[in-house]
Amino acid sequence: MSALPSGAHVLPDADAVARAAAERLVAVARAKQGRVGICLSGGSTPKLLYRLLAGPEFRDGLPWARLHWFFGDERVGDRPEAGSNRRLAEAAFGGLVPEGHLHPIPTDRAPQACAEAYAETLRAWYGADRLDPDRPLFDLVLLGLGEDGHTASLFPGKPGAQERVAWVVAVPEAGLAPFVPRVSLTLPALEATPLALFLATGSGKRAPLARLAAGEDLPAGRVRARGETAWLLDTAAAG
Template sequence: MGPPSPELVRVADKAAMARTGADLLLARIAENAGRIAICLTGGSSPKQLYELLATQAYRDRIPWPRVHWFIGDERFVPAGDALHNMTMARHAFLDACAPAANIHPIPTDTGSPERSANAYARELITFYGADQLDPARPLFDVVLLGIGPDGHVASLFPGYPAVEVRDRWVVGVDQAHVAPFVPRVSLTLPALASCRTMLFEVAGADKQPILTRVLAGEDLPANRARSTHETTFLIDAAAWPETAADRSPPGLPHALIVMGVSSSGKSTVGQALGRRLGWRFEDGDSFHPPANVAKMSAGQPLTDADRWPWLQAIADEIARCRAQGEPIIIACSALKKAYRKILVGDCGNVRLVYLEGDRELIGDRMGHRKGHFMPTGLLDSQFATLEPPGVDEHPVTVSVDAPVETIVDDILQQLHIGQDRPDCERNGS
């Protein structure tokens, strides 16, 4: 089985890309309580992300003594040169924030790219503690990458021998395929793939043609660079490919899953959202088998064994609707990430809408509900089970402490869908 398919995430612009990338990076850092390794990239796209990491809002959330910073490729120029990738990252945030011992540049004072490659490979092997990569123990937590105009990643150019190297971690590249035409040093595809998350940043209208080729499956380095665990493409609106299969308005998914604990308003919000968009709405509870309903009515929490067939039934309905081009909104608690993985899978056009509220507010709402089979005593178990969706799940998160139409407005705004409902509906008449 090959690596999982990449997730495509559309963002409005470069600023939104930087925020989303920084949030995902922090989420990955938070998941690792031990030593953390991040592999940076050069180029113009990540600079805004790097500068964001140096701001107080992000800097204070990074455990700098535990995080080590590497680089995926380097131009064979002296440190401090305007073309030097790690110099850009150092100026943007590393020198101001990271311990010097945790910054691992590729040496470019060795006399040749090949010597630099050998030196960096030794450093990586020492850091990793083995000379063979174990798929169960990735070298990096996150690898950041961009896509060159010819489809190259790092300094692995299409048609060049370095792309095919499988038995080394780092290689020297004597000749570049694109400007600047200077020698390079690059991690190989196996070394880049040894990560928990591979994050591509693709921005600007000039990247749309090559991204279209990559997503069409053309044999390019950017299509061969995949994490063995998770690969995500952050793509701004200017770079997003316009294909015949993409007939939806910008930002509009094919399915929305409105999630949250019981009494958060999933059905009410889902129905209102359906009316606004003209989409079919289904309550996920209708997919429960009778045995599940009986257990909940008796005040017995469901087990995961009870939930799997229910979740799969919803996922099958979403798949059917997507295959037929029928948009759908489904209200489903989806409390755990594992449940949401079944519902969303690897589909970038199925989005979560998370209705967020605290225990006191939602408990008060539940106490006033009539004719629902979820007793109030089970609310504590729901909150205990709840795993709020992280930034890597790209949820639309809205507070339930607002009128329904305000919540819907917020959802549509986050989905970048125009606000065009009638004035009489806006005024509540």
């Protein structure tokens, strides 16, 4: 097995990773009183997770009436890829999410305008314009790992990965295909949680995981949740 980032948990396959993430999410949701904020990611492994959450094993254990769902990033603009993360969540959750509890990133305007609109959504949810170290923005943040070391839409060498003030940034040009404009939460927003869960599956993740373990400064490696930052990996990704 290759070297892995701190906080790594190796599981047999992608299904096991999704199941472990579902168990963590349910535990977080049931442990808190009042509304619960979950920040979602896109990709194949989260798709498995969302199906599990909406399926018979986990569905009835979730307090859907108290859950609010946000997004770590989204593709925007007028191409078919725009809104893909929102569509993924809507398709999986169906009618389980009460009206007004899914908070998608706008996709129908210029990237900067979409970013500004979503920042306002987050400020309204949080009830303040500045993040308080003692009060998280989300209760759980789900993240993925790109083969170039990006997470959300914070790409290596792009300005958004260096942003430490704004909560949301426009990403006019993605770091890899599809080269669709995007909007992404920034590190300060993604870190404003007691638990960040990275889900990484497949052999294509071995190289970025090794780079992170070696201490290379990649956007995914900069995420430091206020409590725990955990990596749920399958054996193919772990090597």
